[in-house]
Amino acid sequence: MNSQILGVVVMFVATLLLAVPLGRYIAKVYSGQRVWTDIIFNPIEKLFFKISRINPAIEMGWKQSLVALLTINLVWFLWVMFCLLNQSWLPMNPDHNPNMTPDLAWNTAISFLVNCNLQDYSGETGVSYFSQVFGLMFLQFVSAGTGMAAAAVVFNALRDRTTDQLGNFYNYFLRSCTRILLPVCILVASIHLFEGTPMTFKGIDTLTSVQGDTMHVSRGPVAAFVAIKHVGTNGGGFFGANSAHPFENPTYLSNIVQMIAQILIPFAMVFAFGFYCNKRRLAWVFWGVMTTGFLILVVPTIIAEVNGNPYLAQMGIAQPGGNMEGKEVRFGAMASAFWSIATTVISTGSVNAMHDSFMPVSGMNMMLGMMINSFYGGVGVGFLNFFIYVILAVFIGGLMVGRTPEFGGKKIEAREMKIAMIIALFHPFLILVGTAVASYLAAHDTNMGWWFADAAGKHNASGWLNNPGHHGFSEMLYQYTSCSANNGSGFEGLADNNPFWNISAGIVLLFSRFLPIIGPVAIAGLIAGKKFIPASSGTLKTDTGTFGLLVFAVKVIIAALAFFPALALGPIAEWMKMH
């Protein structure tokens, strides 16, 4: 057991040690200072911008940045829809996988576009290598780059000055992909090649097992895919079982590497903010708030998983490894529990164990991680979500001390507050409305017609549940929480590859991706244009533990008020039943 604790501690500490220098590097990349990767990427980027007829030196305002962001995202969406709907005749399809249905393609394309990975298909049978590499892996790079570029615009807006010129969106975007994501990916993928992850374009291999059964072993260009899947916090697995699959995550070492790869940039973005805006103390306060939340969620989860399932204990067997249903022996319960919380507080959504089979406490903590969605958060967007809570905390703190709220020497006024409130409340709105509709349909066992059919061809809505009772409710709650947090993990028992879930999830995904990008960028853009007021004795200091506590309290209050009733019906009721 001690060896498992050590593994978890090493993962966390190593990430922190790498994240600080990487944060400094990211700050340099965004501010255009010289970095060691210049020698490779300066000529490449210059060529790319020349071909694209973009002058990266021209600065944009916040509105123009958003227009550019949304336009290029639309182009990507159309391209990937094309890939998925035509993959059967496109090249690189050795296993002859069919085209996706339109509703599944809609869900999949949006899912990867918004840096989520709600995979309603299984990688082995649902997509060709062409779709994997040219569609999904492409989006894993550029959607991560989009989030980081939006964060860079916000960083730029939060500097101590007054401006409406916030850098060039395309420049931030491309630099994020080439200079930050790509080098880390090459390193991560190379390690995987030597741990046993395949990187081949050959199709299924058929062989006979030792016992004499025929086996069909799916392979593919997995190593390149698995690297960006984590570095870009997308989380979409090459295979159906995601990082539980022994090709996708073959060893304990590869597990550590994947874990570090996914938390690294969310950590580093916080420090990058500190270096970029010269607010290092504030960055550490932010990181402290995030880490406190992470630890509060991760410790009970580890305990619950290591203790195992009380029902299995009653049957009289031993649980030396803890709750092993849905888990891999090579990782053990502790590393899987750590992963389950890490992947939900950041928006990765990759899994190395099946979340549906976790204990109720763990399921609740995973959902809380996604409901708050800014204890680190996904690359770039995690910081943006956190920023909304900071604005709310500044406002409440301002009211408490009886002064106009200020952040970084800029006044926060009604317009900014309205945007922040809309963004903060929209997340619970999407989750709760979606869950309410789905559970109403399931509870009434509605005939869903075209919208849903289970494996037996029945159209009853309750057929999409894989588990009865409270856990079934949790499956639906988890699904919409995962969508709205752009996370992508699931209680995968839910039968979600049908028009009802594909379409409704796709809509939630779109809203929950782009509004939380538009909102913070707009707030930051408005703030940037305001007059800079130097700090005085009456200014609410933000780089203190007290302010950190205030931000934390705001998060807890919003999450508790919005989600407690829903959690009480799902995991909390399930826990009470089991104990």
Add this chain to the structure above:
Amino acid sequence: MKKEIIPSLLLTVVCIVFFSGVYPILMWGIAQVAPNNGEGFVIKDAKGKYYYENIGQKFSDDKFFWSRPSAVGYAANGSGGSNKGPDNPDYLVGVKAAIDSFMLHNPGINKADIPSDMVTSSGSGLDPHISVEGAEIQVARIAKVRGLDKSKVEALVKAHVDGPMLGMGPERVNVLKLNIDLDAMK
């Protein structure tokens, strides 16, 4: 918006070429110096037949060390777990049946010694490992069925225990490697 369409399209094209073309080809190139050229690690048995070392196989015959139950029957072209919740009555019935079957095939063992990984299915359905306890509890059966000396089988299991990596992670036994070497034993 109109102004951004052409640059967006062109930038998309170069990004596709770079991130979906150059990057995977580079990784494929590096794979050529990795073991088995990046086609998955393989292991050969005494007759020269090869297997994927990381892809678990179904072992349900009494003369082999059993692998874990699998929700997908070890289909290496369709991985997945059971996704059963911890309090699902169907699931608990299934675990109970797995325990009974395990007891039946391993007479003389103590129920309290059965580790849960031998009666629960893995996340991938392709778990190549079992716990050390899971291997040890099958030693008596293997020795009896194969007519081998119990201490020899015990020693074989011991030799196949993969310890924690640099002091990190759980101990485990790769069932495929164990069974291949078991077959080679006289």
